[in-house]
Amino acid sequence: MVTSLPAWARLRAAMGVLALVAVLGAQPAGAQSAGIGDDRPVIAALDTGRRAELQRAVDAQLAASRGGRQSAANEITFGGGVVMVLPLPGEERAPVWSRARGTRSATADWKGCPDDTSPSYYCFYADINWGGRRLQFSALYEEKPVMFSDYGFQDQTSSWVNTGKFAIIVDGYGGGGQWSLLWREPPASLSASVQYGDTAQRFWAVRN
Structure with missing residues (x-):
C-alpha cells in the first residue's frame, strides 16, 4: 500500500526544490567552470586569494568570448x-x-x-615582450579570416610568435568597408612589439 505524505511534508519538499532552483539560477554565466581540478604545482602553490583572483580573470574572459570553456585553472579552450x-x-x-x-x-x-x-603553432600576446594573455592557434585559415572578437581579443595584440610553417597576415578595419594590412608574420619568427599595437581585428593563416 502506498502512503501519501502529509500536506506539511509535501510543502516543505516543494520549498526545498524552489530554493535550489533559485540558487542555481543566481550563478553567473562562468560559474560552471569555477573550481575546475588542476593539480599542477604552479596552481597548487597559489593561496586562496590568488586562486580567486585567477578565477575572476578567467570568468571575465569567458564573458567576453564566444563558445569558450575553462579547461584548466588558467586556460580557456575554444573550437578548432x-x-x-x-x-x-x-x-x-x-x-x-x-x-x-x-x-x-x-x-x-x-x-x-x-x-x-x-x-x-602561432600565438598572439596581449602585452609587449610576449606578456599578458596568450592566444594560440595551430590551423590554416585561408578561406575565411579569424575575428579576434570571437576570443575577447579584438584590438589587444601587442606581440606575437609564429613557430611554424604558415604565414600569418593580420588586418585592422579602416572604416568604410576597407581593411588594412597591419603586419605579416613569416614562418619561424617572432616580435616583441608591433607597429600598430592594439588595433588587430582579424587574421589569416596561409601556406607560405
Missing part, C-alpha cells in the same frame, strides 16, 4: 584547438600550456608558444 592561457596572479607572462608535448628545438625560445613537432 584554439587555447587562451592567462598569466598567474603576480606574473607578467602566461606559463607554458598545460598540454604542451615538448619542443622541436633545444635552443629556440618561443616565449611560451607551443613548439610541438606537429601541428604548427
Whole structure:
C-alpha cells in the first residue's frame, strides 16, 4: 500500500526544490567552470586569494568570448584547438600550456608558444615582450579570416610568435568597408612589439 505524505511534508519538499532552483539560477554565466581540478604545482602553490583572483580573470574572459570553456585553472579552450592561457596572479607572462608535448628545438625560445613537432603553432600576446594573455592557434585559415572578437581579443595584440610553417597576415578595419594590412608574420619568427599595437581585428593563416 502506498502512503501519501502529509500536506506539511509535501510543502516543505516543494520549498526545498524552489530554493535550489533559485540558487542555481543566481550563478553567473562562468560559474560552471569555477573550481575546475588542476593539480599542477604552479596552481597548487597559489593561496586562496590568488586562486580567486585567477578565477575572476578567467570568468571575465569567458564573458567576453564566444563558445569558450575553462579547461584548466588558467586556460580557456575554444573550437578548432584554439587555447587562451592567462598569466598567474603576480606574473607578467602566461606559463607554458598545460598540454604542451615538448619542443622541436633545444635552443629556440618561443616565449611560451607551443613548439610541438606537429601541428604548427602561432600565438598572439596581449602585452609587449610576449606578456599578458596568450592566444594560440595551430590551423590554416585561408578561406575565411579569424575575428579576434570571437576570443575577447579584438584590438589587444601587442606581440606575437609564429613557430611554424604558415604565414600569418593580420588586418585592422579602416572604416568604410576597407581593411588594412597591419603586419605579416613569416614562418619561424617572432616580435616583441608591433607597429600598430592594439588595433588587430582579424587574421589569416596561409601556406607560405
